[in-house]
Amino acid sequence: MAQPFPVAESKSELEEGAVFAPRFDSQGLIGCVVIDVRDGAVLMFAYMNEAALRLTLETGVAHYWSRSRQNLWRKGDTSGQQQKVKEIRTDCDQDVLLLKVEVSGDGGACHTGRRSCFYRRLASGRNGVTLVFDEG
């Protein structure tokens, strides 16, 4: 068994330390913002549990935890859109990760087939807020 990740002992260690002490939520998950290393475009947002994070670190290929299917998956196993992880960052309080990835296949990340999951923007109009499809 791998050692568990360290737990930061203080706010200052958490925010200003060099120890990677990821904070998983009450469901054991940590959120990940995934961007394309080529141009910084935000591709998707997904979750990792501890095992997914370890596998990602060990293999260099993004693994996530699916909340809907309740299982660990290696991104791209069905879609072919694997994500080679070029860099991982943590935020100040270490409860969100930022992944810079190189996407294989057709370069998409969204299960709908689109490059990014954020393919709709909010537009305010007479009838309230609607969604407009564009690549942004």
Next chain:
Amino acid sequence: MAQPFPVAESKSELEEGAVFAPRFDSQGLIGCVVIDVRDGAVLMFAYMNEAALRLTLETGVAHYWSRSRQNLWRKGDTSGQQQKVKEIRTDCDQDVLLLKVEVSGDGGACHTGRRSCFYRRLASGRNGVTLVFDEG
């Protein structure tokens, strides 16, 4: 009282519809990836509850829900780093938002004074994973 946000009636309406039907989690929150409209840099990740989202839509200035303080706050009220919201996007299943913002003040978003909360990257070494400070 404002009308509640609509609830999507099907997966296809949720993912391929023009109805904005944000999905708040069991705590009534929705996650927000916040990027700088100038260059797309990822600045922070925060949460909104329904009231924060409404205020953001109505005023064009970012409001969030603080999970640690358990209150609604207008970003920048103490730091001066207000965020003018230039665009909001939703992801495929409408449980994460992407905000493109223009930051006032010194252009920072992190409570530590840095521009971005993601000021540390993971580095693998002999002693496991450590954090390296850089602006990435």
